Amino acid sequence: MNPTTTNPATAFARAPYQGKLLIDGAWVDAADGATHERRSPAHDKVVAVYAKAGVADAERAIAAARVAFDRGPWPRMKGAERARILRAVAEGILARRHELALLETLENGKPLQQSLSEIEGAADLWHYAATLARNLHGDSYNTLGENTLGVVLRDPIGVVCIITPWNFPFLIVSQKLPFALAAGCTAVVKPAEVTSGTTVMLGEILIAAGVPAGVVNILVGLGSVVGDTLVTHPDVDMLSFTGSTAVGKQAVAKSAQTLKKVSMELGGKNPQIVFPDCDWDAAVDAAVFGIYFNAGQCCNSGSRILVHESIAERFAAAIVERSKQVRVGDPLSEGVQVGAITTNRQLETILSHIAAARQAGATVALGGSRIGTTGMFVEPTVVTGVTRDMPIAQEEVFGPVLAVMPFKDLDHAIALANGTLYGLSAAVWSQDFSTCLSAARRIKAGTIWVNTFLEGHAELPFGGYRESGIGRELGRFATEDYTETKTLQLHLGGRTDWYLPR
Ligand code: NAD
Numbered sequence: 001m002n003p004t005t006t007n008p009a010t011a012f013a014r015a016p017y018q019g020k021l022l023i024d025g026a027w028v029d030a031a032d033g034a035t036h037e038r039r040s041p042a043h044d045k046v047v048a049v050y051a052k053a054g055v056a057d058a059e060r061a062i063a064a065a066r067v068a069f070d071r072g073p074w075p076r077m078k079g080a081e082r083a084r085i086l087r088a089v090a091e092g093i094l095a096r097r098h099e100l101a102l103l104e105t106l107e108n109g110k111p112l113q114q115s116l117s118e119i120e121g122a123a124d125l126w127h128y129a130a131t132l133a134r135n136l137h138g139d140s141y142n143t144l145g146e147n148t149l150g151v152v153l154r155d156p157i158g159v160v161c162i163i164t165p166w167n168f169p170f171l172i173v174s175q176k177l178p179f180a181l182a183a184g185c186t187a188v189v190k191p192a193e194v195t196s197g198t199t200v201m202l203g204e205i206l207i208a209a210g211v212p213a214g215v216v217n218i219l220v221g222l223g224s225v226v227g228d229t230l231v232t233h234p235d236v237d238m239l240s241f242t243g244s245t246a247v248g249k250q251a252v253a254k255s256a257q258t259l260k261k262v263s264m265e266l267g268g269k270n271p272q273i274v275f276p277d278c279d280w281d282a283a284v285d286a287a288v289f290g291i292y293f294n295a296g297q298c299c300n301s302g303s304r305i306l307v308h309e310s311i312a313e314r315f316a317a318a319i320v321e322r323s324k325q326v327r328v329g330d331p332l333s334e335g336v337q338v339g340a341i342t343t344n345r346q347l348e349t350i351l352s353h354i355a356a357a358r359q360a361g362a363t364v365a366l367g368g369s370r371i372g373t374t375g376m377f378v379e380p381t382v383v384t385g386v387t388r389d390m391p392i393a394q395e396e397v398f399g400p401v402l403a404v405m406p407f408k409d410l411d412h413a414i415a416l417a418n419g420t421l422y423g424l425s426a427a428v429w430s431q432d433f434s435t436c437l438s439a440a441r442r443i444k445a446g447t448i449w450v451n452t453f454l455e456g457h458a459e460l461p462f463g464g465y466r467e468s469g470i471g472r473e474l475g476r477f478a479t480e481d482y483t484e485t486k487t488l489q490l491h492l493g494g495r496t497d498w499y500l501p502r
Contacts, residue, residue: 011332017048017103019200019220021057024064025213027203031056036220038194040106042331042340042375047106048197053221058188058229061217065159065186066235068214075156075184083133086178088209089202090126093119096205103197104170109340109376110294111331119198121456122174125474128458129178132479136183144489151488156184157261158237160482161230163223163251164199165243166192166342167297167398172265173199175462175473176240177216183482188217188236190227192243194343196220223247234258238482241265242299245396245422245467252470263471263481265463267396268299268424271417272453273407273439274307274315275430279451283429284315286453287402288322290427292338292380293454296400297346299468300425302453303397305404306416312406316384319404320366323380328371338400341376350378350399357383357392357403367400394420410435414442423465427453446472 016037020027029051036052039045053061069075074082093100101115108115141150160180164172169191180187191199203218219226223243230236231251239255241248242265252262272290274283290302307315331339341347347370354368367379381401386393392403407413417426417439425447428439440448446463449455456462461475471481 011102011106012043012045016046017197019048019050019197021051021053021061021220022200022203022207022216022218023057023061024217025207030054031060036193038107038197041109041342041344042377043106044374048103050196050200050220052193053219053226055225055229058219058221058226059233061188061219062159062161062230062233062235064214064217065188068212069156069158069186072186072212072214074181074186074212074215079134079136079182082182082184083130085210086126086130086133086182089178089205089211090123090130092205092209093123093126093202096201097123100170100198100201103201104195105331105339107195107197108166108169109331109342111336111339113334114294118168118171122171125171125174125458126178129182129479132179132476133182135476136479136483138485147492149490149492151490153486153488154183154480154483155486157482157484158185159235160185160187160238160240161233161236162187162189163227163230163239163241163243164189164191166195167294167299169195170198170202172242173202176242176263177202179473179478180240180482181211181215183479185238185482186215188219188230190219190221190223190230193220193222227251228254231255232257236260238263248469263473264469265299265473266424266467266469267398267422268301268464268468269304269394269396269420269422270300270302270425270427270445271304271306271443272302272427272429273413273417274305274311275428275432275435276308276311277431277435278429279431280318282451284318284322286427286429287315287319288326288380290453291402292323292326292400295338295341295378296350297342297398298454300447300454301398302427303401303403304393304416305402306407306413307404308413309406309408312404316365316382316404319402320382323366323382323402326380328377328380330375338380339377341378341399344376346398347376347378350397350401353392353395353397353399354381354383354401357386357390357401360390360392362386362390362392362403388416388419396422410438414439418442418444421467424468425449425464
């Protein structure tokens with residue numbers, strides 16, 4: 001099937017995807033027989049039916065991961081062997097990429113071509129993690145005196161629970177799972193219940209690639225039930241969570257009862273700072289791409305444009321004009337750039353943020369409404385007249401809603417950029433090297449793009465400052481996050497007794 005020419009009629013001609021729970025290497029129904037149905041947010045048709053896990057299933061999955069870690073082959077095999085299996089997973093993903101992309105689009109609402117790029121990008125993460133499986137190593141100290149040799153080992157941390165959101169389901173599980181596996185950990189994975197399909201399909205690929213039973217367990221289920229069980233269970237050693245800051249904070253607090261290690265990727269209110277000497281066309285394009293990509297349902301969305309007051313009016317007008325050209329529609333249609341909002345709840349959240357912006361005195365210069373009544377689509381929306389304390393300048397909307405604010409000088413721009421609780425990412429637009437570097441060094445965020453936006457590479461660490469998260473994913477240290485450090489102190493020769501009779 002060529003994904004760019006899939007038409008809705010073909011996509012819905014076949015039966016909905018059927019997914020079960022993957023526990024200890026077997027596909028099973030929920031203990032209580034519960035099921036969960038997913039409707040396409042763009043077409044309002046049933047596209048998948050799942051077994052829906054409860055507490056008992058979560059406990060079985062944790063027990064399977066525990067046994068696989070404590071007694072199974074995975075943590076004990078050579079890095080080279082784990083690397084071989086991770087590469088086989090990457091190849092398995094590529095072999096099924098059109099199938100994965102279609103299911104991602106049907107469940108999430110994003111354009112099919114975008115889903116395909118994300119699946120291919122995810123395969124690259126599995127390939128990259130395979131290289132790290134062979135390179136994970138500790139350290140040694142030959143500087144501790146004649147009688148002592150210090151050796152620092154990296155031990156896989158154990159059972160990791162991986163909880164993911166609905167905006168980039170396959171990409172985000174691939175930012176976590178291959179790195180945990182490369183380190184030798186076992187895992188229980190809980191995708192967001194509305195977009196579980198591609199994670200369940202990944203389970204099929206993992207088994208085909210030779211991942212042993214119990215090493216990866218996959219549960220479709222509610223955060224408040226399955227997520228909560230994973231977060232609080234004493235047999236889970238680490239929580240790797242991507243989602244909202246509010247739920248993330250609760251999860252950290254609950255996980256503290258068993259003092260788990262946590263890795264948190266949370267929300268953002270990311271600024272793009274535009275100086276008068278920017279490459280105008282590139283900056284306008286990035287402003288529009290940065291907010292409408294994935295319908296703005298992106299932790300990294302550039303949801304604030306901070307633009308120098310000398311060009312602010314003209315720049316806002318250019319954004320409005322370019323925004324009118326953005327093609328919103330059926331994510332299965334070729335050429336569509338922005339698809340549907342993924343959930344009904346998110347649609348309501350977006351519209352309430354727009355209403356709050358109006359109420360606070362901002363101007364909705366473009367859009368601001370739902371499009372039609374079938375499928376959940378929102379107009380590209382530009383809000384001007386925004387001041388620093390308005391909710392639209394502070395809160396993550398997670399939709400195609402851009403806030404534009406003027407600044408006077410670099411200091412003012414930095415104050416605005418750093419003036420939220422978040423610190424995930426930012427961009428700087430200027431042709432002047434000093435301006436870019438000065439701004440980049442002063443912005444408190446985990447990723448700063450200079451004269452570009454939303455690029456990602458497996459080699460580069462990703463994560464947030466402040467309430468955008470704890471820890472970093474990707475990059476060469478990504479596997480280390482899934483390890484404990486163990487110190488060996490080796491004493492050579494005889495040791496002087498402490499107890500000396502007087
Ligand atoms: P969410 O916080 O509602 O849900 C995330 C996951 O947590 C889901 O799997 C959900 O089922 C689970 N969950 C819900 N309640 C839980 C509980 N009590 N215990 C344990 N798990 C629970 O987030 P969402 O709406 O799915 O995703 C959107 C959010 O994710 C946005 O805030 C976005 O910024 C953030 N996000 C961050 C990154 C990043 O890398 N920083 C990437 C993507 C999304």
